[in-house]
Amino acid sequence: MKLFRAAAIAFLLVVCLAGLLANVVAPASCARQFREQPDAPPSHAHWLGTDDLGRDRFSRLLYGTRVSLFLAPAAAALAGVLAALIGGVAGLAGGWIESCLMAATDLFLSMPWLFLLVTVRALLPLDVSPWASVTITFALLGCLGWAAAARVVCADVRTLWSSDALLLGHASGSSGLHLLRWHIVPRLKPVLWAQFWISIPVFILSEANLSILGLGVAEPLPSWGSLLSELESFPVFTTQPWQLAPLFLLVATVSCFHLALQNQESWA
Amino acid sequence: MKPSFLRFLCVLFLVPLAARAQSAGHPANQLRFCITSQPKTFDPQLVTDDASETIRYLTGGVLVRLNRSTQQLEPALATSWQVDRSGRTIRFVLRHDIYFSDGTPFSAADVAWTMQRLMNPALHSPAGDAFRSGEGRVVTQVIGKDRIAVTFPRPVVGLARLFDQVAIMSASSPHGGMAVLGPYCLAKNKAGSWLLLKRNPHYWKRDTAGHPLPYIDSVRIDVEPNRDIEVLRFLHGDIDFINSVDAMDYDRLKARAPSTAIDAGPSLDSEQVWFNQVPGAPLPAYKKAWFASTDFRRAISESIDRQALARVVFRGHAHPAISWISPADKYWFNARLSPHPFDPHGALRLLAQDGFQLRNGALYDRGGHVVEFSVITNAGNLYREQMATMIQQDLAGIGIRLRIVTLDFASLIERITRTFDYEACLLGLVNDELDPDAQMNVWLSSAENHQWNPSQKTPATSWEAEIDRLMRAQASTSDLSRRKAEVDRVQEIVFEQEPFIYLVNKDALSAVSTRLRNVRPSVLRPQIYWNIDELWLDASGGGKR
Known part of the structure; x- marks a missing residue:
């Protein structure tokens, strides 16, 4: 198991470094179009071939890693923090505060966010840079993606609060803060980690879908989401399997994160 | 096993199979293609969408028809026409012994009735708007059974060409708008699913050997909003053509069935x-x-x-x-x-x-x-x-x-x-x-x-x-x-x-089955079936188009 964990950490390090140093490692700029070679298969010059416009797929994957690997977890963390705060307060306070917060959560879950996102895009100025656009997109995803997790956290906190261990703590004179710090938060960690890992691939794919509304990563900047969206319209599984590289990288990265942090979760 | 449960299983499995068998076994001389939505209207004077335009084109008889290949006007229900020097009046000489699909005879009175209805401001006809060049009434003058003059209040640019969009309706048929002069008439309409057009038994046109047209007995038009499914159905031989495909689908079709993909050159778009x-x-x-x-x-x-x-x-x-x-x-x-x-x-x-x-x-x-x-x-x-x-x-x-x-x-x-x-x-x-x-x-x-x-x-x-x-x-x-x-x-x-x-x-890109013959793809709509009455289906399905 230790060997697997070490391998996962090594893989993640390589992926993170490759993303960070994309402008050094990538054989070409992510925007450069080799117009004489659109849709080219893998070759010595283009390891993963080229896309519809002749851009080097390997370079775009590296630059896309930089965008997605840092912004999707950031959005997932933002959603996790909001879920922990809102769900935690609701579970701890109980009564009318819980009712109000959970009603707000339910309202949040049932709102047609598509229209809000369309409005946001309409309100944004047109001269937003591609990096600002992608940051806004992931921030929005983080702000909108907390509600389901908040319900889970609230239910867990409520159960913990009425558990025998916490009753004993109360009886032995421990303060509320002490119980929160040493008994509730550590027990909530696995739940929050699970929500965090579930959110990352969801946010990456949501970002790809948001491009339909004109939100998301603007050209020529790539992201895993925009690279994955290229798989929609073509039977790549049989004819151009190298186009599946972003999918494999996403699955491998999320799996390695799970492996690398498994011990931490057990500890938590 | 209880009999009721057996019956349920039969319904569950046999009904879809029967439906599929019915779908696969369509008549040999039936043309099949898809439109993306249900036609909004069958009134030829109120057409605003592509699907309704398809029905109007296949069922409507017109006085003059634009040849989509030569881009020249050709006689249809009118054997000749003349626009006067003012550009306001057009005179038509009509064919004799023409009948609507229900057997009602066609005459200049039908043209007059059609034009008056078309130009009635209360109807709000998009086809009529094209003729509106100024305030005033449109005057139709029936000169005997086979001659008519239509006068507009102001000159109308490209007047004769506009009549390619005017399907003549019967003034006296008991079937109203369902009596048509085009090659096909509407036989069935399963709203949102499919439409069936049958050959008009009274269609006026004949080929050079004197055989009545059209050659194809019926046209089944399926409503299919999904373009990917339409392409798959074409590849499986379920439909005979796709009027317009995009470049990516064209290349897919070219790779799978090279002889079916047609590039007619630059379009008007x-x-x-x-x-x-x-x-x-x-x-x-x-x-x-x-x-x-x-x-x-x-x-x-x-x-x-x-x-x-x-x-x-x-x-x-x-x-x-x-x-x-x-x-x-x-x-x-x-x-x-x-x-x-x-x-x-x-x-x-x-x-x-x-x-x-x-x-x-x-x-x-x-x-x-x-x-x-x-x-x-x-x-x-x-x-x-x-x-x-x-x-x-x-x-x-x-x-x-x-x-x-x-x-x-x-x-x-x-x-x-x-x-x-x-x-x-x-x-x-x-x-x-x-x-x-x-x-x-x-x-x-x-x-x-x-x-x-x-x-x-x-x-x-x-x-x-x-x-x-x-x-x-x-x-x-x-x-x-x-x-x-x-x-x-x-x-x-x-x-x-x-x-x-x-x-x-x-470019105007299309896909056409090799069993559909006499196809002369055009860059003008409708690219493939503009000469519908001359198309025929080859049961062998092979060889050159």
Whole structure:
């Protein structure tokens, strides 16, 4: 198991470094179009071939890693923090505060966010840079993606609060803060980690879908989401399997994160 | 096992199988194709959507028919016609012994009734709007059983051609609008699912050997909104043609079944970019000055590699656009115009004339502002997004930074028609009309669709005033050669001034089964079945088309 964990950490390090140093490692700029070679298969010059416009797929994957690997977890963390705060307060306070917060959560879950996102895009100025656009997109995803997790956290906190261990703590004179710090938060960690890992691939794919509304990563900047969206319209599984590289990288990265942090979760 | 459960299993498995068997076993002499939505109307005078237009084309009998191949008018229910010198009156001589699909005889009274109904303002007929050139009544004069004259209050440009859209209806049939004069009549309509057209037993046309037309007994039209499913159904032989496919699907079809994919050459549709030149637009003054400069617009045009757009984005199934009239329009296209050059150095020279300077890879105007702007296009249109990305790289070559913003269509329309909060826009124009008069609503400076600066009270520039004059002049005469000269001059002005920077004309791409014969693909709609009465189905399905 230790060997697997070490391998996962090594893989993640390589992926993170490759993303960070994309402008050094990538054989070409992510925007450069080799117009004489659109849709080219893998070759010595283009390891993963080229896309519809002749851009080097390997370079775009590296630059896309930089965008997605840092912004999707950031959005997932933002959603996790909001879920922990809102769900935690609701579970701890109980009564009318819980009712109000959970009603707000339910309202949040049932709102047609598509229209809000369309409005946001309409309100944004047109001269937003591609990096600002992608940051806004992931921030929005983080702000909108907390509600389901908040319900889970609230239910867990409520159960913990009425558990025998916490009753004993109360009886032995421990303060509320002490119980929160040493008994509730550590027990909530696995739940929050699970929500965090579930959110990352969801946010990456949501970002790809948001491009339909004109939100998301603007050209020529790539992201895993925009690279994955290229798989929609073509039977790549049989004819151009190298186009599946972003999918494999996403699955491998999320799996390695799970492996690398498994011990931490057990500890938590 | 209980009998009721057995019956349930039978229903569960056998009914879908039976339905499938019925679907697979369609009659041998039946043509099948798809439309994307249910027709909104079967009234030929109220057609506004493509699906209804399909039904009108297949069932409606017209006085004159535009041959989509030669682009010339041909006699149909009228054996001859003549437009008088005023351009207001058209006289038709009609065929004898013609009957509607229900056996009701056809006469000049039916034409008169059709025209009166069509021009009734209360009906709000889109086909009738094309004839409306001024206030007043339309007068129909029946001159015997087979002659009729129709007089309009003002001259109508391209009058005879407009009758290609007018399906003649019966004035006396007990079946009303369901009695038709076209090759087919509606037999069944399963709303939202499919329509069945049967051969009109009284159709007037015969082939050269005297055999009655059409050759095909029935037409089944399935409503299929999903384009991918339509392509799959075609590949499985479930439908006989796809009227219009995009470049990506075309290549898929070409790879799977090369003889079925047809590229009929450049269509009438165009893709273009324009700059916002609205004086009141919320843009900085220095940007308005760039966009109003002819040299700036021409420089942008010369720095765009249109050949690459056609080759890379449309996979070779498009041609660099030259004018607002496509080369597919054989008569009206100005053949003296040659394609815009791809010349980044020439573009920089033009920009230098306006005081722009290239420093350290970035272009600056004479006020020291970095030249950068955004282009909006509709999100979800892969081809437009790819064109914008290629233009982005082309402009980077002359030091201009272009930002691409994709918007949902409603937001985009809001910006280009109401708030004018945009810098440049990339969109396409879908064109059905050969006659340039149909684009009056674009070229007149007072028009709402004069996109770069719409609804002007007086023309903002001298060249727009000249276009106004020429377009009005061509609309007020029926002298074809004079009209041609005026429209040619408008094309030259637009070529020089480039208020629209035309990018490409997409090719008309279709897919046709090898069992469908006599197909003569056209760039005009309906591309494949425009000669429906001459098409026939070869049971063997092989060989040349």
